Amino acid sequence: MRTAYRTCPICDAVCALRLTLDDDGKVLSVRGDEQDPFSKGYICPKGASLGRLDEDPDRLRRPMVRTGDQWREVSWDEAFQEIDRGLTGVIAQHGRQSLAAYFGNPTFHTMGGILYRGALAQALGTTNVYSASSIDQLPKHVSCGLMFGNGLAISVPDLDRTDYLLILGANPVESHGSLAVAPDFPGRLKALRDRGGKLVVIDPKRTRTAEIADEHVFSRPGSDSFLLFGIVHTLLAENLTSVAVEVEGLQELRELAAGFAPETVAAACGVPASTIQRLARELAAAPTAAVYSRVGSCTADFSTLSQWLVDVINILTGNFDSPGGVMFAKAATLEMPWGPKPFTYGRWHSRVRGMPEMLDELPVATLADEIETPGEGQVRALVAVAGNLVLSAPNGPRLGRALQSLDFMVCVDPYLNETTRLANVILPPPRMLQMPHYDLLELMIAVRNYARFSTPALALEPDQLPEEDIMARLVLIAMGKGADADPAEFHEMLLGGILGLATQIPGSSLQGADPGEVRTGLEGDSPPELMLDALLKAGPYRLSLAQLRAQPHGIDLGALEPRLAEVLCTPSGRVQIAPPELAEEAARLRGRLSTPAPEMVLIGRRQLRSNNSWLHNVPNLVGGSNRCTLQVNPIDVARLGLGQQARVRSATGEVIAAVEATEAIMPGVVSLPHGWGHSGSEQQVAAQHPGVNANALTDNSTTDVISGNAIFNGVPVTVSPVTGSG
Secondary structure (H helix, E strand, O other), X not given: OEEEEEEOOOOOOOOEEEEEEOOOOOEEEEEEOOOOOOXXXXXXXXXXXXXXXXXXXXXXXXXXXXXXXXXXXXXXXXXXXHHHHHHHHHHHHHOHHXXXXXXXXXXXXXXXXXXXXXXXXXXXXXXXXXXXXXXXXXXXXXXXXXXXXXXXXXXXXXXXXXXEEEEEOOOHHHHOOOXXXXXXXXXXXXXXXXXXXEEEEEOOEOOHHHHOOOEEEOOOOOOHHHHHHHHHHHHHHOOOOOOOOOEEOHHHHHHHHOOOOHHHHHHHHOOOHHHHHHXXXXXXXXXXXXXXXXXXXXXXXXXXXXXXXXXXXXXHOXXXXXXXXXXXXXXXXXXXXXXXXOOOOOOOEOOOOOOEOEOOEOOHHHHHHHHHOOOOOOOOEEEEEOOOHHHHOOOHHXXXXXXXXXXXXXXXXXXXXXXXXXXXXXXXXXXXXXXXXOOOOHHHHEOOEEEOOEOOOOOOOOOOOOHHHHHHHHHHHHOOOOXXXXXXXXXXXXXXXXXXXXXXXXXXXXXXXXXXHHHHOOOOOOHHHHXXXXXXXXXXXXXXXXXXXXXXXXEEEEOOOOOHHHHOXXXXXXXXXXXXXXXXXXXXXXXXXXXXXXXXXXXXXXXXXXXXXXXXXXXXXXXXXXXXXXXXXXXXXXHHOOOOEEEEEOOOOEEEEEEEEOOOEOOOEEEOOOOOOOOOOOOHHHHHXXXXXXHHOOOOOOEOOOOOOEOOOOEEOEEEEOOOOO
16 A cells, blocks of 8 residues: 545635545545644545546546547547548638637646646647636626736635625535635634634525534525625715725726615615615724625626625725735746736627627637528538536536537546537546645635645556647648647647746746756756746745755645735726726616516526536445436425426526435525436436536526626526426
């Protein structure tokens, strides 16, 4: 037996694990690493199942090529030759704008995924680039871009020092956090209460997070902007503000908030005016306070407004860039210039619906339009990396039908799933334990500064390719260099680009150094490790990969410190507290005050033992609370005459789901979890617990107006009993 230390790559919490493996590489046990200074031994059911997930017998081991309806295993060379023929044939006939790329959530959690995805998108030479960002987080990037001139300037709650935490549309006890990296989020919330602090949760469902809170407030789905504007109005009207950072636009903010008094918005959000006023006063009076909001308010109408208002409240109460409030992490690696600074958007627009580009991407809600609509620039080929679009995108069934019409599709994915089965070629990456691991993006939004590197626990088999070689060979094919081009050529090209930036960016610890000399001194067993070594040496702590390897339990880099001046990129050098781009959206929100609420709406649901669609094939993670049920309040069950099953209809489709009556959800709201719908799946366990695809009910034609993010919460539906044979 031997021991390996590993950062869990499944979700955003970066928990540290201690694995015991036998001589054959089989994982015998997974425990939390108690010596890790950040997670301190915490582990959740997903992390504890890492070995079973990694050893899943349904994972693909070799490339697959489809002929008709039949799949066959092929060599890597044959797979890349097939891809070269497919992509170059589409380019020759229709041009590069007929190509598209999609990058799924797991690309944020692997070194090869995050380091190579931008290069692949650039090599394809198309503006049709999409990612999971416009499924769950783009409004946060846009609001931060408009306020701070930097779409990646995302502040996180200083969980370990705050006295008052207001959570809106998030369930971190089950999700373990999102855009706020905090191992043992549940324990940190309990510690907040133990030290005399207060935890308030606002959510249309009494989640596990709400159950441990001091107070839970029901609110109508999709109404967060009303509630938040009501708090802002109260803070301004009662002179409860204590702004501690330089801002411009306070008068404009007062004008925007004037029409959203608590008495005016109470009916729309379902929260009494007195409660809205009290929450505002409590936030202002607390020694320190933070407002944190995530997926629930990022995937509804007016979600960019909601994300903006969250930061407005943190600023008005004096809790922005301040200990105990919300702060910016300082990662160990060089902050790369992802996206334009100062922030701009709409540099190009989608062909069919004219939706604006955001951070070099278009909203995935319009991908089906681009595939189905004839004309110059029609998408005819797709490169998809680690994404199950049929289950995760709005109106997934429509997108699935559109994918079938493509001339060519290649997927980088370990599974034959609902999306990859529509591809022509599937390229399986190595197992998680066979790859090095460092969280390049997650540690930019951590609640404590920290660094940890995981060496591969298992070696690659002779017939496997490392993830970076798979991505590099795709890049080289897209560049027109053919299927036989040596990936080492591109690895050095990409490393050279990183070194060029690292020696030129102001503030880099390598600024002014000779790139060639830096290259000579780099250490690492793979191209991503060499790149990481460069980024660490250029970073603010001047660490190296060798130092991280010498400390496998991770390095504590200290509590968050004020650093707004370092991340602010606005032309004026001040926070834009009332971006003019949001004025029209605020007017649209005022107009919605007089619109009657739908009788019944659908929301999504987080599950502790699930993560999108790819954990439903692990036996010990399926069942119990991890089931696909329609949660309905007993009042609605009786009113609608529901039995064991219910038919749920929306403007786009319908599903029949098992009914779970629970008082945890407010009347007028039903909930389905995300990522299910595995009927007929090649994944054996998932096929036995298929559930239904909640995104058969969501509508890709309606999005958050500003960001283009998909809307998954507050979807109008009708619910009826299933009679007879259904």
